[in-house]
Amino acid sequence: MPEHALPHCQAIIVSADSQWRDSLCQRLSELEARAEAENRCCELSISGLDTPDLLMEQARIDGALQCVVLDAASVPDVNVVVSQLRAVRSELDVFIAASSGQAPADDNAAVVDRDDTRAEILLRRLRRAIAKRASTPFADTLREYIEGARDAWHTPGHSSGDGLRESPWVADFYRMMGEHVFNADLSVSVQELDSLLDPSHVIHAAQDLAADAFGAKHTFFVTNGTSTANKVIVQHVLGSSGKMLVDQACHKSVHHAAIMSGVDPIYLPASVNEVFGLYGPVSKQTINDAIDAHPDARLLVLTSCSYDGFYYDLEPIIRRAHDAGLKVLVDEAWYAHGYFHPDLRPxxxxxxxxxxxxxxxxxxxxxxxxxxxxxxxxxxxxxxxREHLNMHTSTSPQYGLIASLDVARKQMSMEGFTRLERCIVHARELRSGIAETDRFRVLGLEDMLPASLQGDSVRLDPTKLTIDVSRAGCSARELQKSLYEKHSIQVEKITHNTLSVLVTLGTTQSKVLRLLKALRSLARELPQKPTPAQAPSVLPAIGDIVIPPREAYFGPSEDLPLSDESHGINRSLIGRTSADQVVPYPPGIPVLVPGQRISEDVLDYLLDLYHGDSGIELHGLMRHEGRGMLRVTCSLNDEL
Known part of the structure; x- marks a missing residue:
């Protein structure tokens, strides 16, 4: 018997031919009832519906639904129905019962013979389809290897934790992390676990399942983050030269890619909501103008959704880019869940x-x-x-990370819709409950959207909540500290007057209740006469790039202080060229990139942050004997 109850799955037969439908449902149900439990990955129930409309209603509410059989003989426009169904639930396995000459246009829909629909064969196909999506080829192989308790005469040196377990000095770390963390930390010497650098069996199979699940032609696992993924793609598309159009607010890894690959970035200014210090997408008009102005550009890089949940209306932008001959990279670091719920698509x-x-x-x-x-x-x-990918990939990848990708894909394929529906309900409850405090509110799209994006059909991810605390009577940083110290709650990020929280697959009802309770408590404790927090200065747009980023970064340079002896800006920096990338975090958007001419407004902005108490880190700004230092180039351009 299994340790846990098998998950429940639903298969639906859709046909207006009630005799054919009911007879098939009955035979399938009888066979399912006689199936042996050890041969099943789920409890499968089979039911019938008359029309595609009823199917769509069921698909929108029933997370247990995993398989659909459509009767081509009685369902009008069956190919249209398949397309509509995939727009609601992309993960479902779809079978079409067709007679000769009724083959579906959808290559991903399986075909069964309506005139010879043997229930035994159809049930096996339904079960096989569910079992395939529920499989985790790599994670299963890793588990089997661990359970084999083999002696390790290979790397890593802790040898399944044996190097720590009995140590009087570090055994506490072994106990804290747990036995299987070390058992799963293996080596490329274990050939049955495949090679991430050249996958041919279980990793290859896991990546193919991920491609199917996320709607891609090819999927590759990366164990050192999306930072590396972005660098790989820029290098692959552009090589060591070429021009890319890139959102100023993109992740710093894209800026790093320009340095490493020697490409020529054309920065598109980020939009900004100055009231809340939120940075949004680039306007469609700005993107189109840049495409027209740079006909030699070969790559467009956009971030969607942003840290705060802004999501582009991508289809017309991508179509315009393709018409101009550009490839398009979209950094969806914050939107891996988007494909698995109709409210979040496309x-x-x-x-x-x-x-x-x-x-x-x-x-x-x-x-x-x-x-x-x-x-x-x-x-x-x-x-x-693959050569570009392997150039950035460790030859000793962490197999636990690979297994977690395999398992995360399985979860979204089997229960992503259900989990995300729960997330959306939790987010709705938080919005309502926070509004009832009368001191805090969750911002809507109309509050957050920069004015320049009105009419651009930008959407907002409902799982990312930005809480306005401007009426709290204290700064967002003080409120963040109170939530952590008094209520053991850690938020995602803050601005000067907002807190951001994420509603994820791991959000529970108890966590929702604790956050609401904490905010209600703080709303009662805080001063009744709010003191508005002072808005920070707006992030300056990236200025003129006068030296290629790679040349600026690797060329001769010197370090100069950010401030002068009177603690004002060091005016000798004005007009010099930055050799480094300087990134205030949050929001994580560069204010200086290598090759950029330094302006007075940039220096004012950096000095305000350096001497302020906002909690913002300044990545790329050096410190020497208590003074902030900028690395600048020694170049003829600095004298122009």
Whole structure:
């Protein structure tokens, strides 16, 4: 007997022919009732419906639904129904019972012979389809290897934890982490676990299942984060030269890719909501103008959704880019969940993106650093791409990360819709409950959207909640500290007057209640006369790039202080060229990139942050004897 009850799955037969439908349902149900439990991955129930409309209603509410059989003889426009069904539930296995000459247009829909529909064979096919999606080829192989308790005469040196377990000095770490963390930390010497650098069996199978689940032609697992994934794609598409159009607010890894690959970035200014310090997408008009102004550009890089949940209307942007001959990379680090609920679609791949990177660990159930690259580029050169990927991939990958990607894919394929529906309900409850405090509110799209994006059909991910605390009577940083110290609650990030929380697959009803209770308590304790927090200065747009980023970064340089002796800006920096990338975090958007001419407004902005108490880190700003230092180039351009 299994340790846990088998999950319940539902299969639906859709046909207006009640005699055929009811007879088939009855035979399938009888066979299912006689099936032996050890041969099943789920409890499967079979029922029938008359019309596709009833099927759509069921698909929108029933997370247990996993398989659908459509009767082509009685369902009008069966191919249209398949398309509509996939728009609601992309993960479902669809079978079409067809007579000769009724083959479906959808290549992913399986065909069964309506005139010879033997229940035994159909049940096996339904079960096989569910079992395939529920399989975890790599994670299962890893588990079997661990359970074999083999002696390790290979790396890593802790040898399944034996190097720590009996140590008087570090055994506490072994106990804290747990036995299987070390048992699963293995080596490429274990050939049955395949090779991430050249997968041919279980990793290859796991990646193929992920491609099917996320709607890609090819999927690649990445064990050192989406930062590496972005660098790989820029290198693959552009090589060591070429021009890319890139959102200023993109992740710093894209800026790093420009340095490493020597490409020429054309920065598109991020939109900004100055009231809340939120940075949004680039406007459609700005993107179109940049495409027209740079006909030699070969890559467009966009971030969708953003840290705060802004999501582009991607399809017209991608179509415009493709018409101009550009490939499109969409950084979906914060939106790996988007494909698995109709309220969150369409995602980037559905909108035509050539390459999509996702931090599977951010919103799904993978370990930190575990990411995926999804590819739909019709001109994709897999061999060449793999060489680029392997250049950035460790030859000693963490097998636990790979297994977590396999398992995270399985979870979304089997219960992603149900889990996300729960997330959306939790988010709705939080919005309502927070509003009732009268001191805090969750911002809506109309509150957050920068004015320049009105009419761009930008959407907001409902699982990312930005809480306005401007009426709290204290700064967001003080409120963050109170939540942590008094109520053991850690939020995702803050601005000067907002807190951000994420509703993920791991959000529970008890966590929702504790957060609401904490905010109600703080609302009663806080001063009744709110003191508005002072808004920070707006992030300056990236200025003129006067030296290629790679040349600026690797060329001769010197370090100069950010401030002068009177603690004002060091005016000798004005007009010099930055040799480094300087990134305030949050929001994580560069204010300086290598090769950029330094302006007075940038220096004012950095000095305010350096001397302020906002909690914002300044990545790339050096410190020497208590003074902030900028690395600048020694170049003829600095004298112009």
């Amino acid at each position: 995602c980037a791949l559905e909108s035509g993106a050539d390459y999509v990177t996702q931090s599977t660990h951010k919103m799904l159930s993978a370990f930190s650093q575990a990411s995926m690259i999804h590819v739909a580029d019709p001109e994709f050169n897999e061999s060449r791409f």
